[in-house]
Amino acid sequence: MTDHSPAALPWRQLAASIYLPTTLSFIGFGAIVPLVPLTARALGASVAEAALVVALMGIGTLIGALPAGVIANRFGEKRSLVGAMLLDAVCLLVCAAASSEWVLAGAVFVIGLSGAMLSLARQSYLTVAVPLEYRARALSTLGGVFRVGNLVGPLLGAAVVSLWGLQPAYLVAAGTSLIAVAVTLALPDLPEHEPSAGEQPVRMLTVLREHSRTYATAGLGASALMLVRASRDALLPLWCEQISLDAATTSLIFALSSGIDMTLFYVGGSVMDRFGRRWVSVPSMVIMGLCFALLPLAHSTLAVAMFAAALGLGNGISAGVVMTIGSDFSPRLGRPQFLAGWRLTTGIGRAAGPLLITAVAAVAPLGLAAVAIGAIGFAGAGWLWRWLPSTLGPG
Template identity: 25%
Template sequence: MTTVEGPSAAPRPWLGPFLATLAAMLALQMSHLGFSPLLPSLQRDLDMTFSQLGLFAGMYGLLAMVLSVPAGLTAKRFGEKRALAGGLVIVAVGLVLLSRSASFGEALVWRGLWITGYRFAFVCVLVAVSLTCPPSLKGRTMGVVGATSSLASVIGAPFGGTLEREFGWRLAVLGYAAAALIGAALIATFYRTRGAIDTVPQGPHAIDAGPSASGRSAFRTPIVWVLALMLGLGGVGQFSVTFFVPSVARSVFGLDAVGAGLIISTGYLCAIGANLVIGALMDRYVKWKILAGLFVVLAIASAALSIENLTVFRVATAVVLAGGFTAANQLYGIAGDIIRGRETGPVMGVVSLGAGVFGYFGPQTLGALRDLTGRFAAGFYAVAVADVLTLVLIVTVYRRAWNRQHDAAAVR
């Protein structure tokens, strides 16, 4: 494996905005990643079918398809600080209203408002990290962002599960709303924008975006759309499995919300270490090779979820969540190096569009397969197929980039 050496890190002033962004990410992801232990109680209380549960979970992807690009353009137009703080406030409002829902229809509407705020805030977190962190540390900083997000789930899932067991799912949702408001206050108080950035030098770790990528619109750069597809296909497991683990834990293994929350928390606890280790490797070695190896492991783990053994299920869930979440963060980091500056917002919007498309159809597909077959195994095999397709894309992009560099060296 080829080792890549980079320049020394940029001066320390970038740390302030970066730490403020981490605080916002922690507050934002507590509800988004920690909410799933509440789903069985919400499903039972509002009399949802599994297909309706898939629609409720997939609402994230449906709105992400619509809002990802506008969120990136909003960050470009108004600045990531205002868009991020405003998004967190909308998250809190949506959660408060969701806690008062009396039917599936009402819950779906307020879930939509919650996810609207989440999508704007999430894209702006990625923009903030890309604009503040030095390119030579992109793998490691995205690893820290991913580790922080994973920590939010480790905290959020047991937090919500405990409140649900003691007071019911409605009060647990209000607890998540309070966390979002705290995050908005932190970003408004401590994040300092660095002003408009039109051009920022790229480090040697930047991914080859093809000829004439510099200065191009994000919408006319092919590698941006390829990364969107990678992120979507590779994230099917992360998007879908999280929402169905509580149902599998209850119906197959007889666990309650707290038990299901501990399974999910274990996955995201493992993701803390995985994000940090993979992030360091991404800065040091060839990025595509690291990602290819990661998706080989993910495909095996996704298929193993179909085995009705609690120990195997726990381990496979941990690998799918940790590996999938880590891969997604590093793909976002790669995207941030393609076109830096004012086009960073649109780039992140386009790439996150892929996550939106598959974030919608992934849970829908797993829910439909569960209703059709009466078992969860078919859905888990579908996740494994998506991992294999992502691996094929990674290998194809790596080979094309290697051939382009080899041809350029031969000309010289």
């Protein structure tokens, strides 16, 4: 039975020490993401090599998921957060000083590893520190912070690059990580679990095996949700290009979608806390599935903008829902290891979206790829309705 005993720490008092450093670190991360391929090209990489360097960050995040659970269980969430942000700052300094694309590639890969640790430790910390009745709002706010970083970070990066060039942008990002470390040190320590007599240390493979059914049921549905959400970033710009919209119009349409997305995270969290996880995860999948299924009918700027806005609605209300569901199912013993497996399961879904679009578009019209993503959205909605409990937590 999953433990949901109320935590001793009042979550509103954690706002500055958990959300502020998260915002800072993700602004820094958002600032350098668009610059990585440009830096690789400036160091002599080909277009294909630059794309590989960018992909290494996502690969590092996936590979780092399970080790992150082991580290968080061994050292605790707070120390893991501090260590990961320090490692992040060091890697950003290496990026700034990189003399070849392969040095840059190695640093970017390790940034992906540290990102896995940061995401898992923050989720695990809030799962323990926040009472169940506020959990969805707390984790949805965390999801909203990610979106703020993705919006503000590139703007900051663009300003720094325009004034001083590429390398200083990495130094600014390293600085935000170091400030985040200082703020994170103010986090209260979580109560430590006291092992009972005869209790054995929890091992990663044991936790994964014991909860394999959860990964195959609720985890599969959450993975489908991540796949559909990730598909927006790949499919929407491609469809704009397909109907001959220029780059500026495409950027404005995407900004509209992202702006709506960023404003709705707390609404989704409030609905989940009051009515249950089904009432956000299922509608968001239906909304996004419908948008993708009908996207091939959009042949004007206004029509695409309307679908983009609706995708922002579906994506925005579902901010934090995957983390919330994972936290609901997480056990008291072995929580970091369980969440590591959960993040790996859903991370595979996120990576699969753009790959599926690429595979379908290689042999069929792009509109068919959109319809395929829409079908996954509808199927995922039904799957989540079947496997998520109707009450708060897994019941």
